Structure formats: C-alpha cells, structure tokens
Amino acid sequence: MNRQKEKHRQQNQQLEHSNRQYEQRRAGFDAELKSIQSQTTRLFSKEEDIRQACVQLQEKEAKLMGAQKTVEDLTLQLEKTEARMFEIDTQLLEDEKIRRKRHNQFQELKGNIRVFCRMRPSLPSERTHEGALVQVQFEGGQVTGSGSDKMEFSEQVIASTVTNKRVTKTYPFSFDKIFTPEHGQAECFEEISQLVQSALDGYNVCIFAYGQTGSGKTFTMQGPATHNNNSNNKDHHDANNAGMIPRAVHQIYQVAQMLSDRGWTYTMEGQFLEIYNEAIHDLLGEVSDYGKIKHEIRHEKNGRTTVADMTTVQLDSPSKVKTMLRKANHNRATGATLLNERSSRSHSVFILRLSGHNETTGERTSGVLNLIDLAGSERLNASGATGDRLTETKAINKSLSCLGDVIHALAKNKEGAYIPYRNSKLTYLLQNSLGGNCKTLMFVNISPLSEHFGETLCSLRFATKVNSCRIGTARKAK
Numbered sequence: 409m410n411r412q413k414e415k416h417r418q419q420n421q422q423l424e425h426s427n428r429q430y431e432q433r434r435a436g437f438d439a440e441l442k443s444i445q446s447q448t449t450r451l452f453s454k455e456e457d458i459r460q461a462c463v464q465l466q467e468k469e470a471k472l473m474g475a476q477k478t479v480e481d482l483t484l485q486l487e488k489t490e491a492r493m494f495e496i497d498t499q500l501l502e503d504e505k506i507r508r509k510r511h512n513q514f515q516e517l518k519g520n521i522r523v524f525c526r527m528r529p530s531l532p533s534e535r536t537h538e539g540a541l542v543q544v545q546f547e548g549g550q551v552t553g554s555g556s557d558k559m560e561f562s563e564q565v566i567a568s569t570v571t572n573k574r575v576t577k578t579y580p581f582s583f584d585k586i587f588t589p590e591h592g593q594a595e596c597f598e599e600i601s602q603l604v605q606s607a608l609d610g611y612n613v614c615i616f617a618y619g620q621t622g623s624g625k626t627f628t629m630q631g632p633a634t635h636n637n638n639s640n641n642k643d644h645h646d647a648n649n650a651g652m653i654p655r656a657v658h659q660i661y662q663v664a665q666m667l668s669d670r671g672w673t674y675t676m677e678g679q680f681l682e683i684y685n686e687a688i689h690d691l692l693g694e695v696s697d698y699g700k701i702k703h704e705i706r707h708e709k710n711g712r713t714t715v716a717d718m719t720t721v722q723l724d725s726p727s728k729v730k731t732m733l734r735k736a737n738h739n740r741a742t743g744a745t746l747l748n749e750r751s752s753r754s755h756s757v758f759i760l761r762l763s764g765h766n767e768t769t770g771e772r773t774s775g776v777l778n779l780i781d782l783a784g785s786e787r788l789n790a791s792g793a794t795g796d797r798l799t800e801t802k803a804i805n806k807s808l809s810c811l812g813d814v815i816h817a818l819a820k821n822k823e824g825a826y827i828p829y830r831n832s833k834l835t836y837l838l839q840n841s842l843g844g845n846c847k848t849l850m851f852v853n854i855s856p857l858s859e860h861f862g863e864t865l866c867s868l869r870f871a872t873k874v875n876s877c878r879i880g881t882a883r884k885a886k
C-alpha cells in the first residue's frame with residue numbers, strides 16, 4: 409500500500425513537473441504567438457501603406473506623364489517662339505537700317521546746315537524801364553511745326569531831322585526755327601536730338617552757339633552756371649535747365665541701351681578744348697599746363713581728326729558728363745584768370761566721338777558730335793582797343809568771319825573748290841566735321857534788350873547768310 413502510494417506520489421510529482429514544463433512551453437508559445445500576431449498586424453499595416461503608396465505612385469506617374477506631355481508641348485512652342493524671335497530680330501535689324509536711312513533722308517530734306525534763332529528772356533534786373541526791351545513779333549514759332557519761323561523787329565527812327573518826324577522801321581528775319589524767350593531747354597533739344605541721332609548713326613555733326621556776350625550761348629549749350637563758386641558742393645545744372653551737352657549725352661546713353669537689344673554696342677569718348685587767341689587749351693587737363701602745351705591738330709587719312717596731348721574721357725556713365733563739365737568750367741575759369749581774360753572771349757569745343765559695332769550684322773559706325781560755344785561776336789571798336797585786347801579782338805573777328813567764309817565756300821558746292829579751313833584754328837579743327845559729309849546747326853543767340861539791338865541785328869545778318877547756305881548731301885564718316 410505504501411509502495412503504491414509512493415508510486416502515485418512519484419507519478420504525481422512527474423505529472424506536476426511535466427505540467428510545469430508544459431505551462432512554461434505554453435507561456436513561450438503564447439509569447440511567440442503574440443509576437444507573431446503583432447508582426448502580422450505590422451505587416452498588414454505595411455501592406456496598407458504599400459498599397460496606398462502604390463496608388464500615389466500611380467497618380468504621380470499619371471501626373472508625370474501629363475507633365476511630360478506639357479514639356480513636349482512647351483518645347484515645341486519654344487522652338488516656334490525662337491523661330492519667330494529670329495524672324496523679328498532679322499526684321500528689327502532691317503527696320504533699323506531703314507529707320508537710319510529714312511532719318512538721314514529726312515535730315516537732308518531739312519538741309520544739312522540749319523539755323524535756329526533763340527532770344528533769351530530778360531533777367532529781372534534788366535526790366536528797368538519802358539523801352540528797355542526790344543520790340544519784336546514772332547510768327548509761327550511753333551516748336552513742333554515745320555518749315556521756317558519768322559520774326560519782325562520794329563524801331564522808331566527819325567525820318568526827317570527838319571520835322572523830327574518819326575517812322576517805324578521794321579526788320580524781318582526768318583530761320584529754320586525761332587525759339588522765343590518762353591521756350592525752354594527741352595523744346596530746343598527736341599530739334600537737336602535728331603542731329604544727335606545722326607551722330608549715333610555715323611555722321612559728323614557740328615552744333616554752334618553764336619551771339620554776343622551774355623546772349624545765352626553757354627546757357628543753351630550747358631545750362632545755367634552755378635552762382636556758388638564752390639562747384640564741388642553744388643551741381644552746375646538742374647535737370648529742367650540742363651543744356652544741349654548733358655541732354656545729348658543722356659540721349660546717347662538711352663539710345664545706346666535701346667539699340668543693345670539689336671546687337672549694337674557703343675563707346676563714347678569726350679574731349680573739351682578751348683581756342684583762345686588761336687591757341688588750343690585742354691579744358692580737361694592740368695590747369696598748370698594751361699597755355700604751356702602746343703596742341704597740334706592732325707587730320708588722318710581715314711577722315712579722323714586728332715588733337716595732340718588732349719585728355720580723353722571715356723563717357724561710360726551719365727554722371728561722368730557732369731564731372732567733365734565741372735572740370736572744364738573750373739579749368740576755363742582758372743585758365744581765363746591766369747591769362748587775365750574772360751571766358752566769353754574764347755571758343756569752347758566739346759568733342760564727343762561715338763563708335764558703334766553691331767555683333768549680329770558686323771556693321772560699324774563712327775560719328776562725331778561737336779558742340780561749340782563760340783566767343784562773343786560783338787564788334788569791339790578795334791581802334792579803341794590796344795595790346796592784348798586788340799590781339800584778342802582780332803583773333804575772334806578773324807575766326808568768326810573765317811567760319812562764315814568756310815560755310816559760304818562749302819555752300820557753293822563746287823567739286824574740288826578751295827575751302828579756307830586753314831585760315832583759323834576753329835575751322836581747321838572742324839575740317840572733317842564741316843561740309844559735305846556732315847550736318848551743321850547754328851544757334852544764333854540774341855538778347856531781348858533794346859540797348860543790344862545793334863549787335864542783335866549784326867548777329868541776325870550773319871545768321872541769315874549762313875541760313876542761305878545749302879551744303880551737299882551728307883555721307884557717313886569712315
């Protein structure tokens with residue numbers, strides 16, 4: 409019985425042991441099952457992710473195919489646009505050539521020498537009494553109009569010294585354009601701008617300001633001078649009153665920028681000189697050299713004129729022109745003081761050389777724009793002048809009458825005719841910019857004061873002679 413019991417106990421123990429092992433293994437299986445279940449859940453979730461990614465991928469693929477189609481369409485469109493742009497560019501180049509030809513034909517119709525008259529307004533200090541201002545009537549005077557403008561001066565003269573009877577004497581004049589005291593700088597420049605365009609197109613252009621001292625030549629060319637001697641602190645010109653030189657340079661920048669789209673690249677260089685007593689001075693050089701260096705004029709075979717030892721300024725930004733004018737005016741004033749003379753007794757010449765190159769067509773142009781502020785034209789009583797003043801007066805009279813002679817000789821337009829360029833420094837300097845291959849414009853500046861009427865008549869008569877000249881067809885500079 410005991411053995412039986414013992415056997416049962418042992419069996420029981422074995423069973424319990426087996427049971428524990430079984431429980432342990434079951435716990436192991438349960439853990440494994442749990443891990444498998446969680447893995448399965450993860451796999452299901454991943455499968456879902458993958459399924460969604462597949463859907464997105466398909467959508468993206470569809471979009472990609474759409475985009476690819478768009479790219480193909482755009483490429484096709486781009487090719488078409490490029491072809492059209494090439495056509496337009498070719499057309500533009502062609503148009504530009506036609507534009508230049510037409511512009512030149514139009515300028516030729518207006519005449520290669522033109523005369524504009526400009527009467528300056530009276531200054532407040534000058535309106536002192538009745539009769540202080542000259543009596544004048546302008547006819548036409550439309551700045552934008554075409555053809556010649558007219559004006560008529562009138563004055564009371566004594567017809568008979570016996571009866572002291574007074575009659576009105578009239579003096580009519582007509583010029584290509586007349587600018588009244590009301591016309592501003594912008595209106596004057598409107599006409600000039602066409603000649604500036606000609607210089608860009610490769611022609612040589614001369615623009616003169618002629619008239620007695622104080623008639624507004626410098627104002628027309630440069631603008632108002634500063635009243636402040638400290639020119640570093642103050643601009644010489646305000647924008648509205650800027651003269652022909654700064655406006656011309658500004659226009660050239662604008663046009664050069666516009667033409668760069670059509671393949672043109674322009675370079676601009678400026679020189680500024682003064683002719684005083686038939687000697688040339690560099691207005692952009694060292695003032696200490698003023699009057700010491702002999703600047704010789706040379707005419708090259710290719711039609712280019714050079715002046716030895718002159719400072720050349722590359723005008724590659726609009727601000728440079730201001731700096732240049734400031735320096736020239738400073739040198740002119742200082743030089744004039746050194747020589748104990750006034751700047752109005754010398755000619756100042758601003759030379760702007762313009763070279764253009766078109767990379768697309770290989771065309772090249774080279775034009776020169778000369779802007780000349782002439783010495784005061786008033787007749788001094790030579791017998792009353794002595795010494796330096798007499799020499800100076802003679803030099804001015806000679807060079808101004810020589811300019812008139814050259815224009816007359818050119819107007820005769822005889823092949824091989826003698827043109828007296830060498831008779832003065834000014835005409836010799838401008839030899840390649842005056843005549844058949846160039847365009848000339850003369851501003852005759854006049855005063856509105858009756859006390860200057862005699863000088864005004866002289867200026868207007870000189871200008872009328874110039875106006876009667878018609879110079880032959882302009883050719884492009886080489």
Ligand SMILES: Nc1ncnc2c1ncn2[C@@H]1O[C@H](COP(=O)(O)OP(=O)(O)OP(=O)(O)O)[C@@H](O)[C@H]1O
Binds near residue numbers: 619633
């Ligand atoms: N169109 C104008 N509008 C306003 N003021 C002017 C005009 N023209 C000239 N003036 C003024 O008249 C005065 C004389 O002008 P400016 O100095 O230009 O004469 P000029 O002929 O150059 O004399 P100069 O021969 O002495 O150099 C200046 O004070 C100038 O500012």
